[in-house]
Amino acid sequence: MQVLLARRALVDVAVAMAGFLVSGSWILNVAGAEVTYFLAAMGAGLAVLGNAAASVLSRKPLLTTAADRITLIRAVLVSCCAAIVIPALFGGTGPGVPVVVLGAAAFLLDAVDGAVARRFACESPAGGRLDVQTDAALVLVLSCAAVPIVGPWVLAVGLMWYAFVAAGWFRPELKRTLPVKRLRKVIGAYQPCALLLALTPGVPGGITTAAVVLALVALLASFGRDVVELEQGHRKWTGRHSGTELVN
Template sequence: MQVLLARRAVVDVGVAMAGFLASGNWILAATHADGAYFLASIGIGLAVLGNAAASIFNRKPRLTTAADRVTLVRAVLVACCAAATVPALFAGTVPGIPVVALGGAAFVLDAVDGVVARRLACASPAGGRLDVQTDAALVLVLSCAAVPRVGPWVLAIGLMWYAFVAAGWFRPELKRTLPVKRLRKIIGAFQPFALLLALAPGIPVGIGMAAAAFALVALAASFGRDIVELEQWHRQCTGRHSSTELVN
């Protein structure tokens, strides 16, 4: 049974890769990207999708659920969004409607995988990690796309989650799983919304910049609160451990 599930996971990842290569090539051909731009775009898209594939292949046991397949579709959309962003960044222009449409589709679909996981009782920590990684990739891609319009400071939005993960390598206490909080979810969902607003054609630049600035402040406050909670939990555990040693 596990062998069949592992094979199904490989097939799911393979279908996602093929889907990106087909749709990514079509998108880049439609936007007349060629040469180095084309290769760089496909490479970036494969890197985004490869991260999702690695998350699945590192599971024990290796398997994919219905919710994971929805998340893989989102990962394909994010990879296509990244591929469409690269030529515009090389040209120093704001990405057009394709990036907003692809990013918007990935953002809206974020509400689907959770519903599928709950309805089919297939929620898991591994699926949650894949979902979070896909969310982070979308925010990073959109923040890169927004640089020509908003400014390089917007990259802080996309890089903050990765900085938090990197900090966990040096401070293991930051790797602890936090309890689910509605406010954290709202702030997380606002990040791609704000970036899409900043990228949307017809939206005044001032409104887009204000939305992105608010998103950055809210995200920094959210991560700051999480770090404080994790450090407090660590001190409490250390204090209890020290008290137990004294009693013994």
């Protein structure tokens, strides 16, 4: 049985890779991307999808669920967004409607994979990590796409999660599991919404800037609160195990 599950997981990853290679190549060919831009764009897309594939292939035991397959579809959509964004960045122009459409599809499917996981009782930490990584990749790609429209500072929105993960390499306490909070989910869902609004053609600049500024402020507050909570939890744990009383 485990051999069959592992084989299915490998097939799922291979199908996702093939799906991006075909769709990404087609999109770039239709857009008339030059060879240099084509290679850079496909490389960016493969980097996004490769991270998702690595997350699946590193599982022990190796398997995928119905929810994971939907998340892999989301990863393919995000990879296509990344492929579109690269030529636009080199050209100094906005990526246009295709990124908005594909990004919105990837965002909306986030609700689907969660519902499927709950419906079929296939929720798992590995599936959760894959979902979070895909969410973070979507926000980063949309942030890059918004640079010509909003400005370079918008990259702070896309890089925030990666900075938090990197901080965990130096401060292991930040790797502890946080309790689920609705506000964190709302703030997380608002990030792609704000960026998609900024990327939508015809939206006034003042509205897009205000939406993204609010996204950045909310994200800073959310991560700041999480860091404080994790550090306080660490001090309480240390105090209990060392006999030291901590006063908060």
